[in-house]
Amino acid sequence: MSPDSPLDERALRARDWAGTQLSLSAASRFAPASADASFRRYFRIEDQGASWVLMDAPPEREDCAPFIRIGQLLLDAGLNAPRVLAQDLAQGFLLLSDLGRQTYLQAFTEDNAQALMDDAIAALIRWQLASRAEVLPEYDEALLRRELSLFPDWYVARHLQRELSLAQREALRGVEDLLVASALAQPRVYVHRDYMPRNLMPATPNPGILDFQDAVYGPITYDLASLMRDAFWSWPEARIERWLALYQQQARAAGLPIAPEPEFRRAFDWMGLQRHLKVIGIFARICYRDGKPHYLADVPRFIRYVRSVAVRYPQLAPLLGLFDELGLVAAA
Template sequence: MTTHSPSQDARLETLRAWLGTQGFEADSVTPASADASFRRYFRAVRGGTRYIAMDAPPEHNDNHPFVAISQRLADAGLCVPEVVLSDLTQGFLVLSDLGSTHYLDALTADNVDPLYQRALDAVVTLQSAVDTTGLPVFNSERLQTEMTLFSDWYIGRHRELTLTHDQTQTLSATYALCIESALAQPGYFVHRDFHSRNLMVCANGEPGILDFQDGVIGPITYDAVSLLKDCYIRWPEDLVDKHLRHYHAACVSAQLTDADYPTFVRWFDWMGLQRHIKVLGIFCRLKYRDGKAGYMHDLPRVYSYVQDVCTRYEALAPFAQLLRHPGADPHFSS
């Protein structure tokens, strides 16, 4: 059961009061969802119409990017929540409601193909039509900082391992290879968390896109690997390859890349390695720093993605050896 601290409950009352000052007299305000950040979402019903009220405390969240990027995605024709009301000083927003069905709730073997095709088509639109003026660049420093989460929170805090000098060098070399591959790719708008928990099944058939406020200019394969190598659901390799081929062809057709498919697959694999290394660290940080242990159930899936990529590339043999250390493998302990 999820419990809320007195400070959270006080913010909910402040949110209710703010809605009233905006002339938004809600018939009901009930919890909708929370995420891995400090944001909370409530479903507000007024006159039979449903909205989402977002509580994003400004001491933890800069909400300006959410509003700005929402408009950029809408201008590109993508399905995103409309910002109906906002008070960025207090950290309150009212959004249009895209429904209650996330991709993760809806996906089955029977519908994965059309749902993923629409989602990957949306990625191509993100990359070809979204205005990226002034957005941060996903550069080597940002990529390195993300992977350091693996060293600090997965290796150091969760597994309580002290690496040897050679093992530390192996990690550094692996990180450098991931960065080299990422920077070799053409750069476009990147959502950074384009996966089944941030996509909604909308009535018009298009994917509703959530949690886009951290968008950057980054590698072409990043959002595709977030979806196809999802941290919350796994699909057979032949299905992943089928959709990756579709996405590659769409990118070539849109003149986003002229890379051949083997090159594209290598980019995809190494981008996935970078992302999943980061996620292993983030899930552990969520548990130990933020008290959100639920993400640990997904740790073995993410770890298996890392292991799988290591078997495909000789350059990753030293990193694969490090992962075989009993203390580093989640299958050796809970």
């Protein structure tokens, strides 16, 4: 197997391991496929018209076991996740079926967006219907609060170089209490945690689902908020309203415990807000801890998300005031 570009020592080991698993010829192609915000990276292997994906997850940094276990849960639910064809957990290598080269994020057009999102909503409902308690880790109060702490710790303190006053800390804590209480009050289902266009692929059956290793058992609106309020793509509000109505109609018909309006909409909005604050903090952490600054370019999208939600609920006025005081006013 010959690489298309020079490979580091670990990539060479991964290439040789994959070649042994598949009994490939020297003419097979092995090239980077993608990387993500963690320490995982992916290579695509091609030989005689067939292709596979190799996940490289350094075991001192990443644990492959959740990926294997949760991937099987998705497959058991009738969804399209990569199949594990071979594994070496000691080295951190997984050989996977190849779901394709394009994500939803890359594939979206005006003509196909409706069909792709309809399929994503249907798949989400199937995932939620498969839920069972005590299978996945709980999305509990401790985890919700750890995620919320990323915003003041990494974005405010590290990126903005600002120290919140006592009044500002109390205002933020009050909003966090509201968001956590709302999340914990929701019906609980399997939660992918990054169910967004970057992790969905046009495939047969559609969609192919990626990056699910952090799945938990938690609030029913979380994955829907991830899908509608994406980190890298913003939808017109009219489309979001149509898709929210479609989800509610189909989820209720399937027997999921969907609250009536406006309770459902508030739960959705506040769950999204918890995620928005978390992601702002994560993007700052990825920049300063992991040396990947390009994620910060998408923070203005999340500032807009936060402000658009906070302005609709009087209870969230302290958060809007805090953003004003911090100068977090995203351009239109």
